[in-house]
Structures are given as C-alpha cells and as structure tokens.
Amino acid sequence: MRSGEPISINWVTTPTGPGSGGHTTCFRIIKYLDKAGYDNRIFFYHIHGADQKYFEGVAREHYGLTCPISDIRNGMPDADAVVATSWPTAYVAFNAACAGKRFYFVQDFEPYFEPVGAYSVIAENTYRMGFHGITAGAWLAQKLSREYGMDADHFPFGCDTSRYHRDPVSRRSGVAFYVRTGTPRRGTELGLLALELFAKRQPHAQIHLFGEKLEGLTFNCINHGLVSPAKLNEIYNQCFAGICLSFTNVSLVPHEMLAAGCVPVVNDAEHNRIVLDNPYVRYTSPTPHALASALEDLMQMADFNALSQIAAESVKSTTWDDAAAAVDAAFRRALNASRQTQVLESCLATVD
Structure with a gap:
C-alpha cells in the first residue's frame, strides 16, 4: 500500500x-x-x-x-x-x-x-x-x-431502515417465524414445536412463515416461502412478535423485526445478548413452552403499541x-x- x-x-x-x-x-x-x-x-x-x-x-x-x-x-x-x-x-x-x-x-x-x-x-x-x-x-x-x-x-x-420500517397504521394480528430447515443453527424444528403450542392457545392468531415453504404442518399458517424485502416488511408489520432462533451468531432478522416494530423472541444465550445488545429483544429459554408463552405475552400486552414504537426507534441509528x-x-x-x-x-x- x-x-x-x-x-x-x-x-x-x-x-x-x-x-x-x-x-x-x-x-x-x-x-x-x-x-x-x-x-x-x-x-x-x-x-x-x-x-x-x-x-x-x-x-x-x-x-x-x-x-x-x-x-x-x-x-x-x-x-x-x-x-x-x-x-x-x-x-x-x-x-x-x-x-x-x-x-x-x-x-x-x-x-x-x-x-x-x-x-x-x-x-x-x-x-x-x-x-x-x-x-x-x-x-x-x-x-x-x-x-x-x-x-x-x-x-x-x-439495519436497512429504508426497507424495514414501522407502519403506524398497519393492523397487527399474529406472529412470524423465519424458517430455514437446511440451516440447523436457526432451530426450525424447535420453532415449529413452539408454534404448534401457540396455535392451540391462540387459535385466532395468524402465523406467518417465511424463508421457505413447508408441507405437512399440524397448525394453520400463512406459508409465504422466500419473499422480497418489501413483502417481508409487510409481514413484520402484521405481527406482534416473531421467533428468531440463533444457536451460533445471530442473523439479520432480529434487527429487521425491531425496525418494523415487531418484537423478536430470541433464545437466551451469551452470543445473542452480546451481538444484539438491545433492551427490546425478548429473551427466553429455548423450549417450545417458553417460546410459545413469550409470543402469547407480547400479543396480549396492553401497551404493545408503545413497545412497538420504541423498539423501532431503537434501531434507527443502526446503519x-x-x-x-x-x-x-x-x-x-x-x-x-x-x-x-x-x-x-x-x-x-x-x-x-
């Protein structure tokens, strides 16, 4: 040089x-x-x-x-x-x-x-x-x-906030999950078990799957498959929360969800806390019951709108x-x- x-x-x-x-x-x-x-x-x-x-x-x-x-x-x-x-x-x-x-x-x-x-x-x-x-x-x-x-x-x-951002008029009615069956570190099977429990507890909630399409599921869901960033932002804005499991380094999904005012539910682990370093992430034990309960708690939160707003604000400076x-x-x-x-x-x- x-x-x-x-x-x-x-x-x-x-x-x-x-x-x-x-x-x-x-x-x-x-x-x-x-x-x-x-x-x-x-x-x-x-x-x-x-x-x-x-x-x-x-x-x-x-x-x-x-x-x-x-x-x-x-x-x-x-x-x-x-x-x-x-x-x-x-x-x-x-x-x-x-x-x-x-x-x-x-x-x-x-x-x-x-x-x-x-x-x-x-x-x-x-x-x-x-x-x-x-x-x-x-x-x-x-x-x-x-x-x-x-x-x-x-x-x-x-976080690309030009693509992922909160829509204040969007009606939230469910939860989301990033599906990657070919990537074991993203914990697809564990997330699906949690959603099976969640669907029984909240039968009227919409469940959005994205990343890839799955067949033979035991609960009703909207199976989006691979989607564009614009469509993904739309999905996030329809959801209170989303499961984001990372058993090694985190993916881009938690920051994207936060930007859209959708609270990521993440398995509690040192690597996730170090990298995300965000107080609005909901950490929980990596068990189906704990994940389902976290989704349910967020969906039933009385002041969720305020949480959604501040969560979105928390990543606006993360460019x-x-x-x-x-x-x-x-x-x-x-x-x-x-x-x-x-x-x-x-x-x-x-x-x-």
Whole structure:
C-alpha cells in the first residue's frame, strides 16, 4: 500500500444465488469500500467449479456489485489485502501465490455448522492460520481472540431502515417465524414445536412463515416461502412478535423485526445478548413452552403499541454505513500496522 494509492483487496468468496444473508452483508461492505476509494476485486471459488457467467450476473443484478469479478482458477494478482470469507476460502487465500496481508471476514463460527469430526476440525483450523479477523459482531471477535489468539476487529450489525420500517397504521394480528430447515443453527424444528403450542392457545392468531415453504404442518399458517424485502416488511408489520432462533451468531432478522416494530423472541444465550445488545429483544429459554408463552405475552400486552414504537426507534441509528465504516477503519489500522512493522524490520536488518 503506497501513499496516495487506493487500497487493493482480493475478496475470495463462494458464488451464490439471490437472497443469501451472508453474501448480502459481505457485498454491502464491498460496495461501501468501492465508494471509499478501494480497489476491490472478487474471486469466486467453488470446489467443483461453477458457471462463472451466471453467478457474476447474479452478483451484479441481485446484489448490485460493480467491481471486477473473476474465477479463482485464473489466479489472483498481488494486492494489499487478501480476504477469506468462509472456511473453504480460507484455505484458498492461505495457499494463494499472490502477495497481500491475509484477512478473514468472519460472520459465524463455522465449526458449529458440522458434526464434531473431520470437517469441524478442518473449519476450526482456519482460525489458526494467522489471518487478521474482521467479524460480524463482538461475540466472534472475542471468541477468536480468546480461544485462538487471532487479532480481530469487529463491526456492528446494521439495519436497512429504508426497507424495514414501522407502519403506524398497519393492523397487527399474529406472529412470524423465519424458517430455514437446511440451516440447523436457526432451530426450525424447535420453532415449529413452539408454534404448534401457540396455535392451540391462540387459535385466532395468524402465523406467518417465511424463508421457505413447508408441507405437512399440524397448525394453520400463512406459508409465504422466500419473499422480497418489501413483502417481508409487510409481514413484520402484521405481527406482534416473531421467533428468531440463533444457536451460533445471530442473523439479520432480529434487527429487521425491531425496525418494523415487531418484537423478536430470541433464545437466551451469551452470543445473542452480546451481538444484539438491545433492551427490546425478548429473551427466553429455548423450549417450545417458553417460546410459545413469550409470543402469547407480547400479543396480549396492553401497551404493545408503545413497545412497538420504541423498539423501532431503537434501531434507527443502526446503519450499514456505520458497519462498513468500522470495516474500513479495521483494514486501514491493520495495513498501516503491517507496513510499520515491515519498515521497522527493514531498518533492523540494515543495522545488522
């Protein structure tokens, strides 16, 4: 990194379709850094290869990326920074021939994604590669620093309040649940058990499911499936509360619900409290009865409208620009420190 020149970053990421929360966050940061003068380059990695043209089209059309996008199999040029974005890409970044300080953009503790065994250990070993971590929320930074000795900064979760906002005239009549059967850490089965109990206690309440469509349910619900942000905001504004289970790092859903005045019911855990850090989240034990009771309490609350208003206000200042600015600052600090170390080592070598 030379004075006056833009910071160049090689981002190594997996290709994705529309609607990926992790890619949405990563690409938001990249677009902010583009505007801040960075030279961003994205390199798609897939173990079996992928249709580069198709996935580049998705990245541009659905995520609004304008920076160069290439296939990792064609190699990467030297850069100031090389950023891994998941455990498979960490191995690629570690072994790449190009120059550049290695960073790790960490959005969750990925060893928890696998049963204890080879894959969980392979994922865990990436935290011992000597990368500089930039994590989503403080919990991950604390964990990686404490348990693996990683240098780690973090950025706060943002909330897109231009998309998710409270409608003061919307009539609330039920509850919501984010369904992800293919993502065990989101606790779909537990949430469905809670909703089965809730439906028996409150048979007239509407239950909204979103994320994916399910069949064979034992209670009546509105099965929305995958929806647009506009439709999702509409759903939130029809609900008093929503179940948001996170057994690793939190998703974007609790902040979105808060912005719309819908109170998230979250399993009580240290990682959730550290990252959300919001007094209007309703924490409860991760049991069907406790979750159902929390939904019922919120739905029957006499002054819910006041709670809804103040919950929405609590995230109005939580912007993605603030999150991206924290990432910008982390890159600059780490790269400047690395450059100063190199200068010092060069001077010491000259003296010797």
